[in-house]
Amino acid sequence: MALFETEALILRSYNLAEADKIVVCLSRSAGLIRGVAKGCRKLKNRFGAALEPFTLVNLTYYEKEHQELVSFRQVEILKSRFNLSSNASILTGFSYMGDLLIDFSPPHQANDNLFRMALACFEAASATPDDLDSVLRYFEVWILKLEGFLPDLRNCAGCQKTFTVEEVVYLGADLSLRCAQCSVSLRNAISKRLRTHLCATEKLSPAKFAEGAREESSDTKRELAELTFQIIGRVLERMPRVRPAS
Ligand SMILES: [Zn+2]
Numbered sequence: 408m409a410l411f412e413t414e415a416l417i418l419r420s421y422n423l424a425e426a427d428k429i430v431v432c433l434s435r436s437a438g439l440i441r442g443v444a445k446g447c448r449k450l451k452n453r454f455g456a457a458l459e460p461f462t463l464v465n466l467t468y469y470e471k472e473h474q475e476l477v478s479f480r481q482v483e484i485l486k487s488r489f490n491l492s493s494n495a496s497i498l499t500g501f502s503y504m505g506d507l508l509i510d511f512s513p514p515h516q517a518n519d520n521l522f523r524m525a526l527a528c529f530e531a532a533s534a535t536p537d538d539l540d541s542v543l544r545y546f547e548v549w550i551l552k553l554e555g556f557l558p559d560l561r562n563c564a565g566c567q568k569t570f571t572v573e574e575v576v577y578l579g580a581d582l583s584l585r586c587a588q589c590s591v592s593l594r595n596a597i598s599k600r601l602r603t604h605l606c607a608t609e610k611l612s613p614a615k616f617a618e619g620a621r622e623e624s625s626d627t628k629r630e631l632a633e634l635t636f637q638i639i640g641r642v643l644e645r646m647p648r649v650r651p652a653s
Contacts, residue, residue, distance in 0.1 A: 408469050411477075413437060414485065415466040416525060417458055418505040422448065430458050430479065431509060434466060435522045439512040442468055442477040457482040459489065461501045461529060475514060491533055499651045500532055500539045504546050510643055511554045524549045524613075531613040538617035540628070543651065545613045547635035548605060556642045558584045560606055565589025573599055582638055595637075601630045 415434035423429050426448045431441050447454045457464050463486040469478040491497045508525060512518065528546040532539050551557040562569050563576070564583030570576055576597050577590035587593065597605075604627050608616055620628065640646050 408471050410467065410469055410480070411437065412465065412467045414522075415440070415464055416522075416529070417460055417462045417464060418508060419460060420444075420458055428458065429476070432464075432466065433508050433512060433522060433525060434517075435519060436517050438516040438518055438521075439509065439514045440468070440477055441475060441514070442466075442479045444479040444482070447479075454479070454482050455484075456487065456489065457484045459487070459492075460505065461488045462486065463526065463529075488529070488533060491536070494536060496539060496651060497532060497536050500543055501529065503543065503650055504528060507547070507550055507639070511550050518553065521550070521553045524553065528613045531617060534614065535617065538614075538620070539651070540632075541617035541620035542613050544620075544628070544631050544635060545608050545616045547639060548608045548631075551635070551638055551642070552609075556582065556638060558582055558638075560584065560602060560609075563589050570602070572603075575599065576602065578634070578637075582641060597634065598627070598630065600624070600627045601634065604628075604631055605634075 413434040413436040415432040418431045418433060420428045420430045423443065426446050428444045428447050429441055430444050434440050444454055444458055446452050447458055462484055465483045465485055466479065467481040469480060504525065512521065528542050532542040548557060558578065563586040565585045566589050568586060570586065574586065576584045576586060577593060578595040578597055579585055579591065584597065604623060607619060611619065636650065
């Protein structure tokens with residue numbers, strides 16, 4: 408049995424037996440992990456409020472070979488989000504991001520970029536709750552990109568030609584982007600504005616992206632929301648459990 412220590416973001420928990428919980432978290436050094444927190448539902452327990460969803464913690468756990476469930480030993484709060492617990496829309500948004508992390512991250516596979524991106528998004532939405540929708544769009548684009556599902560935004564998947572700034576491009580059934588010549592159906596057009604807005608996610612932090620998005624037209628925002636929704640639905644072969652209405 409080996410002992411590990413890592414930063415982790417608590418995502419969800421389920422009751423187990425009389426007094427325990429199974430806790431799902433995204434950790435920096437081991438990716439998505441599921442662990443048993445023994446006795447955490449007893450009035451006096453060593454975990455306190457550290458297992459509340461969306462808390463950033465320093466986690467120490469035991470892992471047995473060939474067992475998916477780890478065993479939590481110690482959990483210290485690094486950052487609590489208790490102050491947001493009365494904000495229903497933020498909580499729905501956080502749950503949505505948590506669901507996507509669970510759906511998209513293979514267990515026990517560290518992905519430092521994903522961990523940092525997720526933290527930055529939780530941070531940005533906490534700091535400016537009014538920007539929640541734009542932060543969620545940023546999060547969707549990046550989780551798709553980091554897990555290899557975001558189409559190449561710059562080159563046609565058919566002829567490999569680099570798109571011009573002005574060009575309208577088309578999303579194919581295989582989730583790739585094509586120029587007008589290579590597109591089979593000329594359906595699912597992606598406007599120039601949407602592509603520019605999408606490309607902004609690559610250069611900016613979630614907070615900066617969301618700040619810029621305040622100037623964006625509601626049409627472009629809706630187009631982006633539809634696009635990510637469509638890609639996520641096709642990747643998961645169902646819709647995410649909860650998606651906050653924008
Ligand atoms: Zn082409």
